[in-house]
Amino acid sequence: MCGRTPESPCINNALMKARITITPKKSILDPQGEAVKQAIHHLDMPCVQEVRVGKYIELDIDGSDLAKTQEKLETICRDLLSNPVVEDYRLDLQA
Amino acid sequence: MKVGILQFPGSNCDQDMFHVCSQVMGLQTTYLWHKNTSLESADLIILPGGFSYGDYLRCGAIARFSPIMRSVIDHAKDGGLVLGVCNGFQILCESGLLPGALVRNQNLKFICKPISVKVCNTNSPATLLAKTDSVLTIPIAHGEGNYQADDSTLADLETGGQVVLRYCDASGTTSSISNPNGSRNNIAGICSAMGNVVGMMPHPERCSESALGCSDGLVVFESYLECFSKSAALA
Numbered sequence: 380m381c382g383r384t385p386e387s388p389c390i391n392n393a394l395m396k397a398r399i400t401i402t403p404k405k406s407i408l409d410p411q412g413e414a415v416k417q418a419i420h421h422l423d424m425p426c427v428q429e430v431r432v433g434k435y436i437e438l439d440i441d442g443s444d445l446a447k448t449q450e451k452l453e454t455i456c457r458d459l460l461s462n463p464v465v466e467d468y469r470l471d472l473q474a
Numbered sequence: 475m476k477v478g479i480l481q482f483p484g485s486n487c488d489q490d491m492f493h494v495c496s497q498v499m500g501l502q503t504t505y506l507w508h509k510n511t512s513l514e515s516a517d518l519i520i521l522p523g524g525f526s527y528g529d530y531l532r533c534g535a536i537a538r539f540s541p542i543m544r545s546v547i548d549h550a551k552d553g554g555l556v557l558g559v560c561n562g563f564q565i566l567c568e569s570g571l572l573p574g575a576l577v578r579n580q581n582l583k584f585i586c587k588p589i590s591v592k593v594c595n596t597n598s599p600a601t602l603l604a605k606t607d608s609v610l611t612i613p614i615a616h617g618e619g620n621y622q623a624d625d626s627t628l629a630d631l632e633t634g635g636q637v638v639l640r641y642c643d644a645s646g647t648t649s650s651i652s653n654p655n656g657s658r659n660n661i662a663g664i665c666s667a668m669g670n671v672v673g674m675m676p677h678p679e680r681c682s683e684s685a686l687g688c689s690d691g692l693v694v695f696e697s698y699l700e701c702f703s704k705s706a707a708l709a
Contacts, residue, residue: 434531459539
């Protein structure tokens with residue numbers, strides 16, 4: 380899929396970048412976000428209505444098959460990188 | 475009854491658990507390394523507390539993919555006994571053996587103290603010998619013990635009698651005041667629909683000997699032995 384295994388290094392040097400953003404679901408109270416919101420309010424910005432603290436993950440991927448990589452990454456986002464019970468993820472894959 | 479205690483990199487309650495099972499309970503007990511796949515014919519599999527894989531990504535998220543977990547999932551699906559305590563509970567939720575998830579404590583603090591929990595279900599293998607609505611004092615020690623599940627999952631847990639332990643005050647009253655971490659419905663421990671998989675945030679292995687000042691946790695281990703003996707007698 381990505382033209383590279385630990386045994387066979389990348390041949391074509393093509394590179395894709397995946398940017399994955401994980402945020403707590405709207406329905407789940409995000410205590411970190413609440414604490415950060417309070418701090419922002421103390422910094423004289425009371426107009427901030429909501430803060431949600433999540434994670435940002437960047438992957439550099441050998442290969443150029445966007446469709447296949449996207450499909451595989453969706454599974455990895457769902458099974459490993461996020462927990463669908465309490466988190467949402469957004470995957471942005473670019474060549 | 476043979477007990478198998480899983481060891482992941484970062485597990486740190488494995489030895490306490492081993493001590494209680496082998497020395498206090500006198501059970502045949504073995505460690506099961508996460509890279510192995512054999513459960514060595516253990517009847518009760520215990521996932522101990524700790525910080526498996528440094529809690530990277532999310533608590534329990536990486537441990538869930540350890541080779542041994544495939545065997546644990548098979549064991550659970552065959553009706554085998556599985557107990558997860560603290561980080562073990564988090565791993566069981568991540569692996570889908572128990573519903574819901576454990577997220578950051580509402581007050582963002584790591585809480586380490588003895589706490590009162592009410593026994594809500596005495597059919598679970600972990601509470602078979604406890605009295606319904608009795609109050610146990612068992613220590614908690616976690617930063618991510620805030621039990622969350624969507625409304626329908628929560629309703630299923632409640633109607634199915636799957637809530638095993640709830641945080642309460644010394645008199646057994648459950649309220650937001652006696653809820654240390656923001657868990658929905660004060661949930662401290664649950665079991666699977668079949669009842670054979672149990673997860674709890676309190677650490678019974680830390681209070682199973684009077685020398686430690688409290689032995690309320692011992693009933694959990696005695697219940698497992700009773701449950702196993704009963705099912706063995708039926709087989």
